[in-house]
Amino acid sequence: MTVTDVLGQLGRGVRRMPAVRFAGPIVLAMLGLLPVYAALSGDSYVLSFATRMLIWAIAAVSLNLILGYGGMPSFGHAAFFGIGAYAVGVMSHHGIDSGLIQWSVAIAVSAVVALVIGALSLRSRGFYFIMVTLAFAQLLYYLAQSAYTYGGDDGMTVARHSRFGGWINLADRPQFYYLCFALLLAALFMTERIARSRFGRVLRGAASNDRRMQAIGFPTFRYRLTAFVISGTMAGLCGALFANDILFVSPSMMSWIRSGDLFAMVIIGGVGTLYGPVYGAVAILGLEELLMPWTEYWRLIFAPILIALVLGSPAGINSLLAGRGAADGRH
Amino acid sequence: MAAIEPLLRVERLTKRFGGLVATDGVDLDIMPGEVHALIGPNGAGKTTLIGQVSGELRPDGGRILLDGRDVTHLPPHRRSHLGLARSFQITSVFADFSVLDNVTLAIQAHDGHSFRFWADASRDPRLNGRGETLLQAHHLDARSSALAGALSHGERRQLELAVALASQPKLLLLDEPTAGMGPEESQQMIARLKALRGRFGVLLVEHDMETVFALADRITVLASGRVLATGDPSAIRNDPAVRAAYLGDDDDVAA
Amino acid sequence: MSATVLLAQTLNGLQLAMLLFLLAAGLTLVFGIMDLINLSHGTLYMMGGYFAATVFQATGSFWLAAAAAVPLSFLLGVALEVLLLRYTYRRNHLDQVMVTFGVLVFFEDLVRLIWGNTSQRLAMPDLLQGQVELLPGVVYPIYRLAIIVLGVAVVVALYLLVQRTRLGMLIRAGASNRRMVSALGVNIGLLFTLVFAVGAALAGLAGAVIGPLTSVEPGMSNSVLIPAFVIVVVGGIGSIRGALVAALALGLIDTVGRTLIAAGLHGFLPPAMASGITPALASILLYVMMAAVLVLRPSGLFPAPGR
Numbered sequence: 001m002t003v004t005d006v007l008g009q010l011g012r013g014v015r016r017m018p019a020v021r022f023a024g025p026i027v028l029a030m031l032g033l034l035p036v037y038a039a040l041s042g043d044s045y046v047l048s049f050a051t052r053m054l055i056w057a058i059a060a061v062s063l064n065l066i067l068g069y070g071g072m073p074s075f076g077h078a079a080f081f082g083i084g085a086y087a088v089g090v091m092s093h094h095g096i097d098s099g100l101i102q103w104s105v106a107i108a109v110s111a112v113v114a115l116v117i118g119a120l121s122l123r124s125r126g127f128y129f130i131m132v133t134l135a136f137a138q139l140l141y142y143l144a145q146s147a148y149t150y151g152g153d154d155g156m157t158v159a160r161h162s163r164f165g166g167w168i169n170l171a172d173r174p175q176f177y178y179l180c181f182a183l184l185l186a187a188l189f190m191t192e193r194i195a196r197s198r199f200g201r202v203l204r205g206a207a208s209n210d211r212r213m214q215a216i217g218f219p220t221f222r223y224r225l226t227a228f229v230i231s232g233t234m235a236g237l238c239g240a241l242f243a244n245d246i247l248f249v250s251p252s253m254m255s256w257i258r259s260g261d262l263f264a265m266v267i268i269g270g271v272g273t274l275y276g277p278v279y280g281a282v283a284i285l286g287l288e289e290l291l292m293p294w295t296e297y298w299r300l301i302f303a304p305i306l307i308a309l310v311l312g313s314p315a316g317i318n319s320l321l322a323g324r325g326a327a328d329g330r331h
Numbered sequence: 332m333a334a335i336e337p338l339l340r341v342e343r344l345t346k347r348f349g350g351l352v353a354t355d356g357v358d359l360d361i362m363p364g365e366v367h368a369l370i371g372p373n374g375a376g377k378t379t380l381i382g383q384v385s386g387e388l389r390p391d392g393g394r395i396l397l398d399g400r401d402v403t404h405l406p407p408h409r410r411s412h413l414g415l416a417r418s419f420q421i422t423s424v425f426a427d428f429s430v431l432d433n434v435t436l437a438i439q440a441h442d443g444h445s446f447r448f449w450a451d452a453s454r455d456p457r458l459n460g461r462g463e464t465l466l467q468a469h470h471l472d473a474r475s476s477a478l479a480g481a482l483s484h485g486e487r488r489q490l491e492l493a494v495a496l497a498s499q500p501k502l503l504l505l506d507e508p509t510a511g512m513g514p515e516e517s518q519q520m521i522a523r524l525k526a527l528r529g530r531f532g533v534l535l536v537e538h539d540m541e542t543v544f545a546l547a548d549r550i551t552v553l554a555s556g557r558v559l560a561t562g563d564p565s566a567i568r569n570d571p572a573v574r575a576a577y578l579g580d581d582d583d584v585a586a
Numbered sequence: 587m588s589a590t591v592l593l594a595q596t597l598n599g600l601q602l603a604m605l606l607f608l609l610a611a612g613l614t615l616v617f618g619i620m621d622l623i624n625l626s627h628g629t630l631y632m633m634g635g636y637f638a639a640t641v642f643q644a645t646g647s648f649w650l651a652a653a654a655a656v657p658l659s660f661l662l663g664v665a666l667e668v669l670l671l672r673y674t675y676r677r678n679h680l681d682q683v684m685v686t687f688g689v690l691v692f693f694e695d696l697v698r699l700i701w702g703n704t705s706q707r708l709a710m711p712d713l714l715q716g717q718v719e720l721l722p723g724v725v726y727p728i729y730r731l732a733i734i735v736l737g738v739a740v741v742v743a744l745y746l747l748v749q750r751t752r753l754g755m756l757i758r759a760g761a762s763n764r765r766m767v768s769a770l771g772v773n774i775g776l777l778f779t780l781v782f783a784v785g786a787a788l789a790g791l792a793g794a795v796i797g798p799l800t801s802v803e804p805g806m807s808n809s810v811l812i813p814a815f816v817i818v819v820v821g822g823i824g825s826i827r828g829a830l831v832a833a834l835a836l837g838l839i840d841t842v843g844r845t846l847i848a849a850g851l852h853g854f855l856p857p858a859m860a861s862g863i864t865p866a867l868a869s870i871l872l873y874v875m876m877a878a879v880l881v882l883r884p885s886g887l888f889p890a891p892g893r
Contacts, residue, residue, distance in 0.1 A: 073683075126679065127623060127679060127819075127823075128819060128880060130623075130679075130683070131816070131819050131876070132877065134815075135812075135816065135877075136873070138812060138869065138873070139870055142865055142866045143866045145865075145866075146863060146866045193448060193449055194448050196453065197447055197449055197450060197451065198445040198446075198447040198450070198452045198455075199448050200448075200452070201432070201439065201453075202439075202445045204427070204428075205436055208426065208428070209425055211387070211419075211423065212419070212425070212494075215407050215408075215416075216411055216416070216437040216495075216497070216498065217411035217412055217440035217498060218440050218445070223445065226446070256812070260625075263680075263683065263684070263687075267680055267684050268684075271680070296698075297695040297696075297698060299695040300692060303688040303689070303691045304688070304692065306684070306688040307670070307684075307689070310685055311674070311681075311685065314677070314681065
């Protein structure tokens with residue numbers, strides 16, 4: 001009896017429980033009420049931790065769009081994250097604090113870079129696509145490392161939060177949290193609509209059988225590229241959020257290890273499902289948080305759990321919760 | 332009598348793979364409504380030829396004209412919009428999609444662009460209406476909500492054909508439609524194809540001679556990348572060069 | 587720029603190429619034959635360095651250390667394959683990436699736990715220290731030359747293994763058609779374990795050998811893992827010959843190319859900026875090369891037939 005067998009049986013056991021169909025909305029509701037809990041209990045740390053979780057969840061949602069629905073395994077997604085963060089950091093460094101300008105630049109640059117990377121990479125499939133996207137991300141990583149004016153390898157602090165005038169004060173934790181939460185809801189809603197739309201069907205069809213799609217008349221390349229740009233832009237916005245969260249930017253944000261973390265969140269949570277990325281972000285960051293106080297070497301416990309999850313539940317946490325064949329998330 | 336423009340005209344088509352000449356100056360034409368079979372021993376270059384007609388392979392020389400229009404350098408999706416459709420030798424339906432979604436996807440491809448992000452495509456009455464009609468015509472309406480991956484092999488071939496015909500093509504590339512089918516299913520497929528005859532041109536690639544002689548108006552025999560003979564079924568059956576080419580091959584020529 | 591510098595950089599390029607080849611050879615075989623994307627290959631490289639460093643610190647002998655690293659890495663490879671990785675063969679590439687990523691992450695912390703964060707001492711043997719005069723006025727470190735010689739020896743050994751032995755024949759067949767090989771009645775499980783372990787041994791050897799030049803520390807695989815993958819892609823999955831050619835190309839671009847770029851930039855940019863941009867540009871060149879190869883030959887330079 002191998003590890004895989006045991007886990008498989010466990011998984012089946014869990015699935016036999018009354019299908020927790022509303023797991024997704026429940027998790028979201030809990031996240032929504034978190035600031036209330038934080039205020040009542042006086043625990044401000046949980047709020048900042050959860051903020052980070054939200055930001056990563058949005059980034060995972062963006063990756064899920066192209067990886068899960070579009071079948072494009074991008075291993076360089078952290079690069080867009082970094083671009084958004086650096087947009088905020090660099091502009092702040094030069095005295096431009098306006099959130100509108102900073103974030104517009106973050107979005108615009110992410111979009112353009114995604115367009116370029118996508119246009120060059122999307123001719124490759126599968127493993128080659130992983131390699132090419134990884135290569136481009138590494139490129140940007142090296143560029144960030146060699147940018148001495150902006151901290152180079154050590155990174156640089158961001159002096160101030162992005163300013164949005166009277167609209168919202170990002171320095172105020174609860175406000176910032178709800179902004180991220182609102183953006184997560186928007187990202188999920190967008191994914192839901194896109195997946196069901198004509199555009200989403202072309203994307204999913206191309207992931208399933210690109211050759212057939214072209215034979216029936218779809219110029220699949222432009223649709224996949226569009227999805228890639230949307231995804232990269234979303235990740236860029238996350239970077240801007242992150243820069244505001246920790247008031248720091250560094251090349252490590254764009255490292256391929258980060259891309260790997262994002263990848264893990266999508267796969268573990270349930271690739272190609274709606275709530276999967278959220279489960280994945282919560283699970284992985286939650287696990288890290290749980291383990292870190294115990295030992296400095298928490299990855300020794302984290303890694304085997306990660307491996308066990310991948311081997312034991314190929315369809316991710318989403319399938320554990322929703323039960324086989326549930327309509328939850330699958331379109 | 333006024334000359335009718337051929338639906339498909341292949342002129343001196345050539346394709347090389349390194350040192351191997353897979354297509355060697357092939358000429359072929361198909362008239363509107365004609366069923367034109369392409370046969371030949373294994374390795375004759377049928378797949379390569381189909382690949383070039385469909386647009387997946389780039390020829391090294393020659394031309395391909397679809398309805399008078401030079402499509403030699405057009406990608407597959409453009410040819411689809413000019414009236415070409417194809418079914419694949421290995422069934423290529425979208426396994427994760429429902430049967431209905433398979434055909435509505437094909438219909439969607441010819442219903443304007445798909446940069447629509449909002450509305451739920453699976454509830455689009457226009458697509459679904461035409462899809463259901465098409466499924467009825469192919470006797471698949473009972474299975475419309477089933478996942479394509481759950482269908483039997485024969486049903487999947489039916490779906491494959493339905494998807495190909497969803498775009499109302501002028502020319503259909505049929506790549507071994509009865510491949511992997513038992514005798515009864517093959518007969519059903521042949522009957523279905525007979526019923527569709529005349530509505531569009533068909534380039535039929537087949538190994539099964541029974542299917543070929545039941546359906547073809549004309550036959551082209553390919554060997555080593557070259558056209559050995561073209562003509563109506565009885566002429567081909569009696570052609571000595573054709574018989575010689577098939578000797579050593581266990582396909583039964585005498586049908 | 588003088589010929590001396592050019593020669594030195596060319597030799598550096600060869601040395602880097604040999605090192606990367608040791609890594610890439612195992613990686614390409616494993617990918618080609620078992621269809622496994624192995625991110626933890628870097629781990630095997632790192633562990634080779636740690637094995638060698640540990641033996642060196644215990645015995646004081648570099649030769650013993652390097653010699654020990656090979657079988658130890660081999661065994662580690664066997665353990666990894668048998669206990670974990672063989673369960674990923676049936677899985678899709680994404681899952682394999684995840685699992686091997688997990689192994690990578692695990693071992694990074696493991697070495698930190700056992701050996702700490704600082705780099706381990708692994709010194710050059712006296713015999714290979716110092717420099718040798720290759721041509722009048724041109725000196726070059728002996729150790730680096732030794733690495734080149736080692737690399738050539740491995741290339742020859744691999745060539746003989748792959749072309750002249752039964753195992754090699756199975757490897758070549760497996761790279762093209764896995765199913766056929768198992769249909770021939772060969773114990774596929776054993777073959778896979780062997781192939782993986784040989785790759786591990788090569789990676790471990792590379793890690794041990796590079797120890798005296800760079801440092802044995804956690805994260806040492808970060809700078810070589812991706813170049814190794816690039817080499818596999820460019821060379822063609824499953825092709826050792828391709829890995830060699832690509833490794834040479836990459837090694838030379840990263841050294842000679844880098845020097846040429848730096849020289850060119852210093853001509854018209856302020857020194858700080860030129861030094862700053864050079865690594866990035868050199869990397870860009872690398873990835874441009876990969877992209878160019880993939881555009882012209884989507885399956886790499888020497889794809890195994892049947893791919």
